[in-house]
Amino acid sequence: MIRDKKRVRWTVLMIVSFTMMVAYFFYDAMAPLKGMLERTQGWSSTDYGLFTSSYSWFNVFLLMLFLGGILLDRKGIRFTGGLATGLMVIGALIKYAALAGILPTEGTLFGVKNQVLYASAGFGIYGVGAEVAGVVVTRAIVKWFSGYELALAMGLQVSIARIGTGIAYLTANPLAEYFKNVPNLVMFGTVLLIIGMLAFLIYNVALDKKLDREQGNAETASPDDEFKFADVKLVFGNRGFWLLAILCVLFYSCVFPFLKYAPDLMTNKFGITENWSGAIPSVLPLGTVLLTPLFGSIYDKKGKGATIMIVGALMLVGIHALFSVPGINHWIYAICLTVLLGISFSLVPSAMWPAVTKIVPEKQLGTAYALIFWVQNIGLMGIPLLIGVALDRWCKIELPDGTSGYDYTLPMLVFTGIAVLSAIVAVLLKREDARKGYGLEEANMAV
Numbered sequence: 001m002i003r004d005k006k007r008v009r010w011t012v013l014m015i016v017s018f019t020m021m022v023a024y025f026f027y028d029a030m031a032p033l034k035g036m037l038e039r040t041q042g043w044s045s046t047d048y049g050l051f052t053s054s055y056s057w058f059n060v061f062l063l064m065l066f067l068g069g070i071l072l073d074r075k076g077i078r079f080t081g082g083l084a085t086g087l088m089v090i091g092a093l094i095k096y097a098a099l100a101g102i103l104p105t106e107g108t109l110f111g112v113k114n115q116v117l118y119a120s121a122g123f124g125i126y127g128v129g130a131e132v133a134g135v136v137v138t139r140a141i142v143k144w145f146s147g148y149e150l151a152l153a154m155g156l157q158v159s160i161a162r163i164g165t166g167i168a169y170l171t172a173n174p175l176a177e178y179f180k181n182v183p184n185l186v187m188f189g190t191v192l193l194i195i196g197m198l199a200f201l202i203y204n205v206a207l208d209k210k211l212d213r214e215q216g217n218a219e220t221a222s223p224d225d226e227f228k229f230a231d232v233k234l235v236f237g238n239r240g241f242w243l244l245a246i247l248c249v250l251f252y253s254c255v256f257p258f259l260k261y262a263p264d265l266m267t268n269k270f271g272i273t274e275n276w277s278g279a280i281p282s283v284l285p286l287g288t289v290l291l292t293p294l295f296g297s298i299y300d301k302k303g304k305g306a307t308i309m310i311v312g313a314l315m316l317v318g319i320h321a322l323f324s325v326p327g328i329n330h331w332i333y334a335i336c337l338t339v340l341l342g343i344s345f346s347l348v349p350s351a352m353w354p355a356v357t358k359i360v361p362e363k364q365l366g367t368a369y370a371l372i373f374w375v376q377n378i379g380l381m382g383i384p385l386l387i388g389v390a391l392d393r394w395c396k397i398e399l400p401d402g403t404s405g406y407d408y409t410l411p412m413l414v415f416t417g418i419a420v421l422s423a424i425v426a427v428l429l430k431r432e433d434a435r436k437g438y439g440l441e442e443a444n445m446a447v
Helices: 006-028 031-040 045-061 064-075 077-099 114-145 150-178 182-215 230-236 239-253 256-270 279-302 305-323 331-359 362-394 409-436
Strands: 396-398 404-406
Touching (some): 006 077, 031 045, 031 150, 064 362, 150 182, 150 331, 239 256, 256 409
């Protein structure tokens, strides 16, 4: 069978990982530009927080991720993945039109600037596509790597995708200067998304279809294994699944929203210039490129998945607590904490995503991953807006040169509190594994 050929499996991994890499670039490219948006577009921290949170609007309130998971289980990878990558491009084009002034920017609606609202709507549509694409890519890796290097493959996919995040933080400000404005940078990201969509379509035609033909299922499962809506109830009733989902939302709420404000933190607390404000945060995703697959490979061969998640969550508590300490503001301190955060950010996902396959039956995986992504999106929607409002209302300070800035002590304490909750849930998950025998502490493959 074609999936038994190592070269083909890794080719699949590279293609789908590239699609997610450009999606991550587009997602994070605006984070280092918060200051530029405030100067050139008149945005506030609340506007920025609202825009950042909009990524998850439709996923959370319209249950698009849940529907995407059901669609994936019923219609398969090719149909759902093609739809998801198309939505990413459509949303990106709307976001560009809003920032470029193609859509009306004057006035407000519900107290929100029209430009912010339209850009947020586009980012929300993009978010539907990106999150469903993430579910599809995860399901594709399970399809090709089950019984092989599953945790390693998942770790590599995450690592390659995060290269897009690292590049975004490193290059967003220089590229915005080169392209003369923010909208042109958004269009550059949109072009990359189109290339990523084409790469996924090539995978659909050349590889996924061939594997289904060999398996004789023509993109859907056999009648006995076919997804049924009744299976959703089984996923909802799985306590281990919900502990894993809650761990996911708490852990990622301490990382992705933090990254959205990290360049501004570097400028306001550590005195780094705006053009280089994304350099230190870029260490985090780029550092995970090697670490996540390394930890995934260890999990594949040695096990201890639940323990790995506990260690990563506890590290997160200490890191955010140290970031919140006033008066410690040297850039070397920032680099050290960011490196440690990268290690934590590698530990938990390297074990968390493969663990889903041990808790949930394969025919329910699409729905299970979609539900986890949906729960995760609640945090990605709420926490950035909370931080933006907090900065505007309680954290504004006047700098010695007469300009205004922000004191990030309170936001970092918020992240610390969420990290504490993630560590508690990780411990509860290990206890549930011992009780139910999911095998989270066991290796994924024979050595």
